[in-house]
Amino acid sequence: MDSQVSDYFNNPLLCKDTIDFRKYQDNIVKKCRTKNSLVVLSTGLGKTIIGILLIAHRLEKYKSKGKILILAPTRPLVSQHTKSCKRFIKIKNEKIVNLTGRIKPEKRMVLFKKAKILISTPQVIKNDIERGRYDLTEVALIIFDEAHRTVGNYSYTFIADEYIQTCLDPLVLGLTASPGKNYEKIQNLCDNLYIENIVFKTYQDEDVKDYIYNVDIFLERLELPLQYLEIREVWESLFKKYLRFFIKRDLINPYKPYFSKLDFLSITHDLNISLRFDNPFGFEDLEEQLEDELYYTSPRIIDIVREKDLDIHSIFSYCSSCISILHAKELLETQSFTLFESFLEKLEYKAEQDVLSAKRIVNSKHFNLIRSLLVEKDYNEIVHPKFPKIIEIIEEEITEFKNDKIIIFTQYREMAEFLKQNIKRHLDDTIKLEKFIGQSHRDSEAGYSQKQQIGIIEEFREGKINILIATSVAEEGLDIPNVNAIIFYEPVPSEIRLIQRRGRTGRHSPGRCYILITQDTVDVPFYKVSRRKEDTMNTILDRPEQLELSTEIKREKIRFKGESTFSEFDIIKNYKQRRKKEKQLLANRSIEEIIDQIDSFSRSKEYKRLKGQGVTFFNDVVNLTESKIKKKVMSMKGNTKKKEKKPKRYLNNNVKTLIDLAEVYSKDGEIDFMRFKELAEEEDIVDRKFFIHLNRACYLGYLKRDKDNKVYFIKHYN
Template sequence: MYLRRDLITPRVYQEVIFARCKEKNCLVVLPTGLGKTFIAMLIADYRLSKYGGKILMLAPTKPLALQHRESFARLFDIPEEKINTLTGELSPEKRAEVWKKSIIITATPQTIENDLVVGRISLEDVVLLVFDEAHRAVGSYAYVYIAKEYARQAKHPLILGLTASPGSNEEKIREIIRNLHIEHVEIRTESSPDVKPYVQGVKLEWIKVELPELYKEVRKLLREMLKDSLKPLKEAGIIDSYSPDLPKKDVLNAGRIINAEVARGNYALGRLMLYQAKAMKLHHAIELLETQGLSALRSYLGKLYNEGKRGKTKSAKELIQDPRMRKAISLLMQANELGLDHPKMDKLFELIKKQVEKKPNSKIIVFTNYRETSKKLASEINKLGIKAVRFVGQASREKDKGMSQKKQKEVLELFSQGVFNVLVATSVGEEGLDVPEVDLVVFYEPVPSAIRSIQRRGRTGRHRPGRVVVLMARGTRDEAYYWSSRRKEKAMFVTLKKVSEMVKREKQASLLGFMGTKAKEEAKHEKEPPKEEALPVKPIFVKKPKGIVVYVDSRELKSQVPKYLKELGAEIQVKTLDVGDYVVSEDVAVERKSANDFIQSLIDGRLFEQMGRLKDAYLRPIVIVEGQLYGIRNVHPNAIRGALAAVALDWGVPILFSNDAKETAQFIYLIARREQEERKKEVSLRGEKKALTLAERQRLIVEGLPNVSATLAKRLLKHFGSVERVFTATEEELMEVEGIGEKKAREIRKVITVPYVDEENEES
C-alpha cells in the first residue's frame, strides 16, 4: 500500500466508485470540488500494489499537472524523486531520463503525444492512465492518440476518465466513451444520495436588470442595420430569415456557403460576402451592448472606426459611414458624459459591497467572457476600496498583455491568502486551475454552455454553503444564454444515463456472445476424436527489413501527420529542418501546407521564396496542399490558380492535394516507400540546407523586421544599399520605400531601438 490513509479518509461515494473502477475502464462524472483526483489516487494505489509499473496522469495545463504532482507527493509513500511532472519545458533527452526513473508521472498531453510519436517513451509498464478533464477527448486532441497507443502498448491497461461535465451532445459523449475505450460510466450530482451529505449546498439565484432607454435606442439602430445586412442573404436563399434574432452560427454558416459557391465558380455570390461580414460585426456589437455595456461596445466600435478609416476592410468602412451607426456613436458619447454604463455593473458592485460588509474576509469570483469587461470591472471594484485583481489567459491581445502560468499561480496564491477579496476571471478560471473555494460566484453574463456553467458553479459550496448569482439584462441574449445552459445541463444528465445504459448493454451482449462461442467450441471438441499431437515446426527466421524512415521537422509535431505516419509503420526522426517539412530520401523533400497557410504565404510573399529554397536543396521536392483551398480568406480563385501554375511550371515543383492529415500521411508514406524500398535511396538531409550566399543572409536579416516580406526586404536593401543603413534609417526615410507606411515604419524603428527586457525577469 502506497497511499497514506492516515492523512485522508475516503468518502462513501469515493469508495464505491473506486470499487467499480479498479478493474475496468471508467468515466467518472463528478461535480468540481468533490474529490475526483482522490478517486484516481485510490485506484493508483491498488494498481501499483497489484502490478508495480507506472501511473500516468494527464491534465490539460502545466499548473494543473503540477498540482496533481504535489497531491501525489503529499499523499503517497513513494520517494519524491520518483514522482515527477513532464511538460514541454523539459528537453526531450531530460524527459526520457525522468520517465525511466519515475513511478508516478503527471504530464501535459501534448508532451506525451510528441514523445510517443518519436518513440522516446513506451506505455508498456503504465498500469493506470488517468485523463483529467476527460471531456476534451474528442477530435484530434492529444488524449485520443494517447488512449489509442496505450490500448496497443500496455501489458496491464486501465483507463480512468475524470470530468465535471462531458457536455450535453449525445454524439460527443459517445465519442469520448469510444475514444477512451470506456466500459463503465459512474455519474454523481450534488443531489446523489451518497454525495449529498458532503455538499453544503449552493444557492443559485438570478437577478434581472432593465436596460435604460438610451441603451434600447442604440440597440434598435444596430438591429435595423443587422436586418438590412441579412436581407440580401435571405433573398439569395442562404439563410432562412433576416430577423436580427437569427443565431450567430447561422450567419457564420452563410459565410461558409458563399465561399464554397465562389470556389465552384459562382462569382456572382461573392458580393454577398460584404453583407455577411457586416452582419457578423453587427451581431458582435449587439451582443456587447446587451451583455457587457457601453465601455466594451465603445472599444469595439473604436476598432471598427480605425479599420474603416484605414480602408482595411470594406465592411467596417460601410458600417462606420452608415448614418445610423453615426447616431449610435453619438448616443454612446452622450452616455459616457452622463456616466452611464450597463445596469449589471451597479448591481454587481452592490452585491460585492453587501458580501464584504457581511464578511470582511470574503472571497468572491466574478466571471466574465470578455477581457475588456474584466479590466473595467477590476478597476471599478478597486475604486470602491475593495481589493480586486484580474485573472486572464496567457495570450496577449493588442495592448492587453496576457498572464504567464507563473503569474496565474502567484495571483491564485494571493487570492487564497486573502490579499485580494475579488478575482475577476475570464474563462481561464473555469477549468484546469486550482481556484480556491469562494463565498460568492457571480456570472456577469450567462454562458450558453453546460460545461462552462457547471465549472463556474463548482468554485463554491464545497466545504461551506455558497452562493451563485447570475446577472441578466431582461429581453436580451443574456436570458437566451441562461436558459440554453440550463436546458443543456438537464439534457446532459439524461443523455449520460442513456449512454451509460447503452455501454452496459453492449458489454453484456459482447460477454454473452463470447460465452456462447466458447460453449459451442467446447461442444465441438467433445464430439471430435482426439488428434495426435503435431510435431513442432521449426520456425523460419526472416531478417526483419529496415523500416521506412521519415525525417520530420519539429514544428510539424503540432499537426496530426506524424501520428498517422507512425501508425502506418514509419520510423519518425524529428529534426529542425531548414528546408521542407518531411524528408523521405536524399532527393525528395515534402513541403506540407494547410490551405490557410498556402493562401497566407501567397499573400505575404513567402511562397515563391520557399519554393526556391526547396528546389535549391533537393533534386525532386514536392508540395502537398492539405484541405479545401478555394473559398477561404476571400482570395479570388484565379489568383490561387495562378500561384499553383507558377509553382508547378516556373519552379518545377509538383503539387499534390489531400483532404486531411491522414491522407497527407498516406502520400508521404507511399513516396517514402517508393524511394527507400524500390529505388534504394538513402534517407539523408542534404547538408541540412544549402549554404546561403552573402546576399541571401543579408535579406534574411532584414526579413526579421516586423511585416517585412522577402520582396520588401529586397526593396529595402536596394534602396539603402546595406543592412546597416536599413537599421539606421529614420521613419521618414523608411517611408520612402514602396510598401512601407507610417505604421510599418514606426513598428520597424520600435523593434530596432527599444531596449531589450528579458520577459522572465520582468515577470518575476
Template sequence: MSLNEQTTYFNHPLLRRNILRFREYQKMIANSAMTKNTMVILPTALGKTIISLLVCINTLYNNREKRILILAPTRPLVNQHRNSFVSCLKLLDDQIAMVTGKIPPQARTIVWNKKAIRLVFSTPELVKNDIIEKRLSLKDFFLIVFDEAHRAVKDYAYTFIAEKYMQHCTHPLILGLTASPGSEKNKIQEICNNLFIEHLEYKTEEDADVKQYINAIDVKWKWFDLPPEYHYVKSILKTMLKEKLDWLVSRNIIKKDSRWIFKRDLITTGEQLRYSLNVRLEKERPSLYFALIQQSIALSLMHCIELMESQGFYSLWNFLNRTQLEESRSHKLLLSDHRIKEVKGLIEQLKIEHPKIEYLIKILNERFDSQFNLNGNSNLTDSASEKKSRVLVFTQYRDTAQHIVELLNKSKIKASRFVGQSEKQGDPGMKQEEQNSILEYFKEGDFNVLVATSIAEEGLDIPEVDLVVFYEPVPTEIRHIQRRGRTGRKNIGSVIILAAKDTIDQRYLDVSRKKIQKMKSVLSSTNTYLNFKPVNRLIVKPDPMTKYEIDSLNSLLDKFEERTKIQSLSSSKNKTLHHKIVYSSEDHTMVQFKRQVERTARKIYSVVTIHGNKGLKIETLHNILGVNGELTDAALKMLEKLKKIKIIGRKVIISDNVAKIRGQIYNIEIEKVVMGEALVLVNGEWRARLHHYDYGGPRELIRKGREFKAIGELYHDDHNLNIRVKQIL
C-alpha cells in the same frame, strides 16, 4: 482500500497517514476503476482527484515496475494536480515529474524514458507532439488519467493519445474524470468511444451516499431592464443588421426568414461562401466575395448587439476600437457607416454603465460592509478572520473583467483580475507564476474579489468562496456546472446569475437550464443506451512492492522531511520557501535533468581520458556508458561548452591532449595522388602538397576523394605551400 483503526481516513502503504478522510463512495468508485476503463462523472467538490489518487496508489503499489501518466488541459491545472499528489503520496521527488513545454525536448525525452520516474504529469498537446516526434512511447504506462475528460471529442489531443495508448500497450487502463460530459447522448457516446470506456460511474448531489457531503447552494437570478439609451443604440444596430440579413435572404444565400437568423446560421453561411470562393470560376468570385463581406458585417453587428446587451457600452466601445485597427474590408465598411459613428459618439458622450455593474458594486459593498464596524475595524474575531467573505465573479470577456476590477477598486472593494496565459486581442494574458501569485494572495485575503474568465471554471484549486456571481449566463451545461461548483465546497454557498431581460442573456439562461435537466435525465439511464465495448488486455499478475521497499521509502522520506523542517525553521523567509515549493514543479524536473547530465559528463570525461590523444568515437562512447543517447549528447555539449573536450568528426578528445600537439585543426581533402606525395585542398581554400615524410597516418586515407580532419601545420618550401600532418582526428 483498507482503513486505519479509527476508520476516519484512507490507509495505504503509499499514502501519508491521516491525510485523506474516508468516503465510502470514493472507495467503491476507485475499486471499480482499477480493472477496466472507467469514466467518473461527479459534481464539483465531491473528490474526483481523490478517486484518481486512490486508483494511482493502488496501481503503483501492485505494479512496482509500471508507470502512470496524468493529463490535464492546462499547465496551471497540471501543476495543481502534481502538488496535490505530492502532498498525499509517499513517493520521492525523483519518482515524480511534471513535463510541460517549458522543459526542452532533450530533457523531456529523458523523463519519458526513465522508468524510475513512476508518476508523470503533463498536458495533452505536448504528449501528442512527443508521441509524433517519437520521444515518447506509451507502452510502459499501466494507467493514463484524463482529467476534464469531456474534452475528448473530435480532434482534441485526448483522442489521439487514447488511440495510440490502446494500440501500443498490452495492458491499458484509462480513467476519465469530469463534472459534466454534456447533455447529448451522441456526445457522451463519442467521449466514451474516444477514451475506450468500458464502465461509467455517475453520482448526483441527490444520491444517498454523497448527500451528506453536499452543502446547499442558494441560486438566485437577478433580472435587469436595459436603460433607454441602450435601447436606442440597440435600435440603430438592429436596423443595420436587418439590412444585411435581408440582403443575404433576397439573394437566396440564407434560406430563412431574417427574423429567425442566428449567429450559427451566419457562421455556417460564411463557411459555405469561403468554400465556394475556392471552387467556383474566376468570373463568379467578385459576387461571392461581396456576399462574404455582407455576411461578415452582419456577424459583427450581431456581436455588437450581444456585447452591449450583456456586457455594456464599455465592451462595445472596446470592440469597435479594436476593429478600427484591423485591415479587413468588412470592418472598414462597417466603421465607415455614419450610424456606427453616431453609436460611438453616443457611448463616449453618455458613459452609462450597464445596470449589472451597478448592482454588483451595491451587493459587494453591502456584503463587505457587514464585516466592518463604523470605525473601519473588522467585526470578525481572529479565528474568524480566515473566513472573511470571498467572492468569485465570472465573466466571458477580458475587457469586462478589467473594467469590473477597475470599478470595484474605485469603490474601495479589493479586487483582482484572473485570466488565461494566451494573448487575445492585444491582451497579453497572465504568466503561470502571476496566476499562482494571484490565487495565493486571494487565499491569504489580500483581496476579496476575484474577477475571472473561463480559466477559473475548469478544475483549478481556487480558494473556498461563499459567493459566485455569473456576470452573464453561459449557454452550455458544462460551463454552468463548473462555475456553480466554485462555491459550497465546505460551507453553504450562494450563486447569483445576472441577466438582462429580452436579450441574449435570457436565451443563454434558458438553454443552460434545459441542458442541465436533459443531462441529468440522460446520465440517469446511461447503462441502457450507451454502447460499451470490452477491451482485450493482457492480464498482468500483481507484482507488489516488498515490505523492505516500503520501509526504505519511509526512511528516505523521513530524512528528507526532517531536513526540510530544519531548513524551514532556520529560514526567516518562510513565505518565500512556500512559494518555492508550490511553483518549482517544472524547475525540479530541470534540476533532475541537469544532475543526470552532470553525472554523465563526469563519466564521459573519465572514459575519454583513458584513451589519451587517440580519443574515442561517439558511437563507442554510447555503448560503453549504456545510457540514453539524448543524455550522452547533452553531456557532450556541456563538456564542449566548458572546453573540457573537443569533438572532431565523430571523435571525442580531451582538450588538453589536443593542445599538447602544436598546430591547428585542418580539414584535408585529397585531390590527386602522385609518387611520394599528394595534392590536397586545405579547409576548402588552399591547395598544398602533402609529402610522404609529412604524413604518418593510415595509408587508406591517401586516396583521391578522401577527406579527413587532422592537427598539423602549414609551411612554405621553394614557394610551394605544404602541410605537415601531426595527428589524424
C-alpha cells in the same frame, strides 16, 4: 481501496490520515479498479481524490513496478496534480515528476525511466511517443483530467489509442464535470477513451448529500436604461438593413424569431466546405458525406449561389458585417458602453485599413448617428445596470455573510480590467481584488503566464486577494478553495462552463451563485440553452445503458522488463544519433497510416461500386507500393539520401586541451563546470578564451554543457 474504521482512507501507499473517508468516493474507486472508466462528478466532489486512490491501488497491485501517467490540458493543472501526488502518495518525491516541453527531450527520456508517477500536458507525451523516446507498455494507469477535451485531433485521443494497443493491462480513468451536451458527444468521448464503465454522481445522490453544502442560485434580472435602448434601436435598424441582403437572395429564413452570430457563421462555414468539397461527377456517397458537414441542407447554400449566380465574395463580406453588428449589440446589451465604444473604434481602424465589411458599417448614417449621440449626451456616464448590482452583491456578501472570497466570472478580458478598475473605487482599501486571465499571443493584449496564474491562485488561497475577476481560464479544474459566492456577469450558453463556474462555490460551506441577466437580450436565451443542455446531459448519464461502451478489451498481467540499469550520460551522449532515427520513426508511422487507409478503402463496397462505374484510382495507375510511399514520405520529411558535406573540424591546441581535461578528470563522463574551469585556468585558458574554446568543443560534439553546471565528455578528437 481498503478503508479502516478510522475517518480516513488508508493504504500502504497513501500518507497516513491525510484523505478524509467519503463513502461515495470509495464506491466509485471500487467500480474503476478493473475497467476503463469515465467518472462524471460535479465540481467540488473530489475528482482529484478519486485519481489519487486509484493510483495507490494500481501501484500496490504491481508492487510499485508500474508507472502512472496523469494528463492535464494546462501547466497550472499539471502543477496542481504534482502537488497533490506529493502530498498524498507515499513514495519519494523524486519519483513524482512533471514533464513539460521546456525540458529537453533527452532529459525527459531520463525522467520517464526514473519516475513512477509522471504528470504532463498531453502534447508532450504524444510527441515523445511518436518519436520512440519511450512507450506506454509499463504504464499501469493513465488519468485523463478534463476528459471532455478528448475530441478530434486532441492529443488525448492519440495517447488512448497508443495505450490500448501497447499495454497488456491498460486502465483508463477519465475525469470531468461535464462530458458533453448530447448523446453524440458523450458517445464520441467514450469511443475515444475506450470507456467500459460510466460513474455519474450529482449533489442529489444519497451517498453524496452528507458531504456537500447547498448552493443557492439567484437570477438577478435587470432592465436596460432608456439611453441604452435608444442606441440599440439605431444599431438594430442597421442590422435589419444588411439582413435584407440575405432575405432577398433566399439565404436565410426571414421568419426566424431571433438572429444570432451563429446564423451567419453557418453560412460562411457551408460555403467554405462546399467550395473545398467540389463533386463535379455527382457521386452519391460524396454528396451524403458533404451534407453531414453542412448546417443548411434544404436547400444548400451553394445550390442557391449557383442557381441565382450570386457573388460569393459579397456574401462573405455581408456575413462579416452582420457578425460584427451582432457582436457590438451583445457588448452594448450585456457588458457596458465602454466595451461597445471600444469595439466601434476597432471597426473604424479596420475601415481605415480598407476592410470592406467594416467600411460598410462605419460609412453608414446609423454609425455616424450613434457616434454623435455618444459625444453629445456623454453616454459613458450612464453605467450598465449590472455594475451597480455587482457592487450591491459584494457589499452584502462582505457585511451580512462576512465573506472575504468572491469570484466574478466574465466573458471578456476587457470587461475584467474594467471591473477591476471600477470596483476598486467603491470598496474599502482593505479589500484586495485581482483579475485572473489566460495567456495571450496577441501583441496588443498582454495575458498572464501560467506561472503568474499559479501565483494569483496561491494569493487567493492565502487570503491576500479577496475578489478574483476571472475569464474562462478559472473555470477548468483549478483548485480554487473556500469560495462562498460566485457572480456570473453574464450567462454562458455552454453546459460545461455553467457547471464548472457554478461548482466553484459550496465546497466547504453553504454557497451562493448570482447570475446577472439583462432582460430582452441574448442573456435570456443563453441561460436557457445552458440549462437545457445540462438537463439533456444528465438524462443520458442517468441511463448509460443507451450508450455503446467498449466490451472487447482483453487484459493480462503486465510483463515488466526487469530492473534495467541505464546511464543518464549515455542517453545524453547518444541523443544526437537518435534524432536521425526519430525522423525515420515518424515517417514509418505516416507510411503505416497511409497503407492502412488505402487497404481499407480498396476492400470497401464504395471502391468496388466506383470501379464498376468506370472510375480509375491514382494508386492503381502508378502501382502505389510501400517502398514508393516510403521514398516520398522520407523526402517530405527532409531525409533525402544526398551526400552531406562533412564540416571542416578545425581544432587548435586549446580546444584539444579542454577535451583532454574533460576525459582525464571526468567521473562517469561528467565533471562540475566550476572544477573544469579551474583546471582550464591552470593551463592558461581563462576568461573569454575559455568560453570561446569550450563552445567550439561543444559545437563539434566533443563536449556538452548543460544548465545544471555539468560538462560531459562525449568523445575524443582522435
